Amino acid sequence: MAGTAAHKRAVAWAEARLKAAGFENVHSEPFTFPAWIRGEEKAEIVAPIPQHLAITALGGSIATDANGIEAEIALFRTYDDLLAAAPGSLAGKIAIVTQRMVRAQDGSGYGAANPIRRSGPSEAAKRGAVAYLLRSLGTDSHRLPHTGALTYKDDAPRIPAASLAVPDAEQLERLAALGPVRIRLVLRPTVEENASSWNVVGELKGNERPDEIVLIGGHLDSWDLGTGATDDGAGTAIAFGAARLIGSLPQRPSRTIRVVLFGAEEMDFSGAAYAQAHQGEIGNIVVAAEADFGAGNVYSVQLPPGAAGSDFGRLLQRVIAPLGANVDSRPALFGGEDIRDLHRAGVPTSSLRQDGLDYFDTHHTADDTLDKIDPKRLEQAVAVWTAFTYLSATSGVDFRSLASTAK
Numbered sequence: 452m453a454g455t456a457a458h459k460r461a462v463a464w465a466e467a468r469l470k471a472a473g474f475e476n477v478h479s480e481p482f483t484f485p486a487w488i489r490g491e492e493k494a495e496i497v498a499p500i501p502q503h504l505a506i507t508a509l510g511g512s513i514a515t516d517a518n519g520i521e522a523e524i525a526l527f528r529t530y531d532d533l534l535a536a537a538p539g540s541l542a543g544k545i546a547i548v549t550q551r552m553v554r555a556q557d558g559s560g561y562g563a564a565n566p567i568r569r570s571g572p573s574e575a576a577k578r579g580a581v582a583y584l585l586r587s588l589g590t591d592s593h594r595l596p597h598t599g600a601l602t603y604k605d606d607a608p609r610i611p612a613a614s615l616a617v618p619d620a621e622q623l624e625r626l627a628a629l630g631p632v633r634i635r636l637v638l639r640p641t642v643e644e645n646a647s648s649w650n651v652v653g654e655l656k657g658n659e660r661p662d663e664i665v666l667i668g669g670h671l672d673s674w675d676l677g678t679g680a681t682d683d684g685a686g687t688a689i690a691f692g693a694a695r696l697i698g699s700l701p702q703r704p705s706r707t708i709r710v711v712l713f714g715a716e717e718m719d720f721s722g723a724a725y726a727q728a729h730q731g732e733i734g735n736i737v738v739a740a741e742a743d744f745g746a747g748n749v750y751s752v753q754l755p756p757g758a759a760g761s762d763f764g765r766l767l768q769r770v771i772a773p774l775g776a777n778v779d780s781r782p783a784l785f786g787g788e789d790i791r792d793l794h795r796a797g798v799p800t801s802s803l804r805q806d807g808l809d810y811f812d813t814h815h816t817a818d819d820t821l822d823k824i825d826p827k828r829l830e831q832a833v834a835v836w837t838a839f840t841y842l843s844a845t846s847g848v849d850f851r852s853l854a855s856t857a858k
Contacts, residue, residue: 452489452672452673452674452675453484453486453646453648453672453714453715453717453718453721454484454487454488454643455675458671458714459647461671462479462649462714465651465712466479466651469651472691474698474710475654475655476653477651477652477653477654478652479650479651480649480652480724481647482647482714482715482720482721482728484646484718484720484724485643485644485646486646486718487510487640487718488642489507490508490638490640491639492507492613492637492638492640493506493637494506494613494636494637495635496623496626497635498631499626499629499632500626504615504616504623505595505615506614506616506636507614507676508611508612508640509568509572509600509612509614510600510601511600511601511602511603512601512611512612512613512638513609513611513640514640514641515639519638520611520635520636521633522543522545523545523633524545524546524547524584524623524632525540525541526549526627527546527548527550528624530548530564533546533571533575537578538579539578540578540579543581544579545580545582545583545634546578546582547585547615548584548585548586549615549620549623549624550564550567550585552564552811553590555807557807560590561588561814564588565588567585568588568599568600568614569600570601571583571601572603572609573602573609574607575610576607576608582610582636583610583613584612584614584615585612587615588811588815589617589812589813590809590811591812591818592617594616594618595676595816595818596614596615597811597815598674598676598815599674599717599815600717600718600719611636648720648721648724649714650711650713650714650721651712651714653709654708654709655694655707656707657703657705657706657707658703658704658705660706660707661706661707662735663707663737664709665704665736665843666711666736666739666740666798667693667709667710667739667742668713669685669687669688669690669713670683670687670712670713670714670741670743671683671687672714672716672721673717673819676816676817676819677813677817677820678819679819680819680823681746681813681824682743682745682814682819683716683742684821685745685832686742686743687742688746688829689742690741690836691710693837694708694710696837697837697840697844704841706843706844711789713725721789722788722792722793723792729793733796733797734797737799737843738800738850739787739793739799740786740801740802741788741789741790742787742832742836743787743788743789744805744810745805746823746829746832747806748831749774749776750776750777750804750805750806751779751803752771752776752777752803752804752839753781753804754767754778754782754850755782755783755799755800755801755853755854756782756854757853757854757855758782758848759780759781762848763842764778766846767842770838770842771839774834774835776835782857784802786800786802787800799850799851799854801839803832803839
């Protein structure tokens with residue numbers, strides 16, 4: 452996790468690997484942020500029958516006191532049902548939302564369900580709840596809860612929040628249908644204010660237009676439950692691997708390829724820090740894209756508006772079609788959490804869509820480990836990213852002008 456000794460070791464590792472691969476201008480850009488560190492976490496049903504619950508705190512959750520919270524639950528099968536609850540109706544209760552997340556190749560089920568985790572704690576607090584639990588945002592049936600960050604709202608009290616493993620959420624549904632259920636919850640996370648993190652940068656300088664930048668990256672930080680192999684060790688490998696392959700060619704591309712390994716994506720801090728540090732060169736970044744969706748094969752590439760039907764788009768289509776991917780006619784609306792602020796500032800972004808049908812089986816869980824990565828699928832992803840990056844850096848494509856034409 453960002454802000455830990457392990458993350459500091461990851462930064463040193465990344466710098467060493469970039470330098471060993473021949474990258475230039477290798478350095479780490481520091482920033483500070485409030486680092487949330489997981490502590491003791493446990494929950495149990497105390498009535499009508501005792502049972503341990505598999506839970507994990509949401510990133511950013513406040514702590515309970517040492518004795519925890521014991522209260523009756525108010526269970527909602529959908530998030531809309533929670534939102535429909537009247538102010539004050541959950542006073543003294545632990546609110547629980549058990550809405551299912553939809554499995555989808557493009558991960559859209561996660562986007563649709565994300566407010567349940569992000570905003571749910573504050574919405575429950577507005578209605579008087581003393582704590583909040585949700586069915587994990589995952590597509591598995593394992594007894595492993597999925598963590599992830601929440602976002603407290605300024606107009607609501609802050610209450611402790613955690614996610615339940617899927618089987619435990621379903622058990623609570625069955626019990627709640629029979630009568631009142633009481634739970635005891637203990638969460639003891641801490642926060643280190645002004646903790647240090649770094650965005651690690653390495654470049655392959657362009658041989659003709661070095662001031663024009665093709666930016667690709669992944670993020671070095673991960674959640675602590677697993678090893679971060681798919682989220683985002685795989686993305687780091689994809690971005691680094693693609694650039695390293697291009698760097699091994701006899702001649703450098705015209706434009707500079709910049710690899711950024713972001714330092715605190717999971718808690719939403721590194722993208723803003725990078726955009727602020729580089730606001731003076733926003734106009735020089737030709738295109739940006741982040742690999743942050745596991746190690747699945749790339750099946751589709753979404754380019755900035757107006758680019759799919761351009762000469763660049765047609766050339767990319769010819770190159771990646773034999774790899775099993777295509778250029779999507781729809782423009783990229785989102786290129787990655789860490790480049791969101793760059794996109795808002797006007798940087799064109801691309802989205803290389805990976806097959807995520809099984810990604811959310813292990814996402815943000817203790818099951819995010821190296822054995823989940825299929826080397827062949829990862830190789831295909833690296834190949835498509837290499838093609839996209841190389842063509843963006845060798846061509847004279849101006850994505851900004853194509854976007855204005857498309858409008």
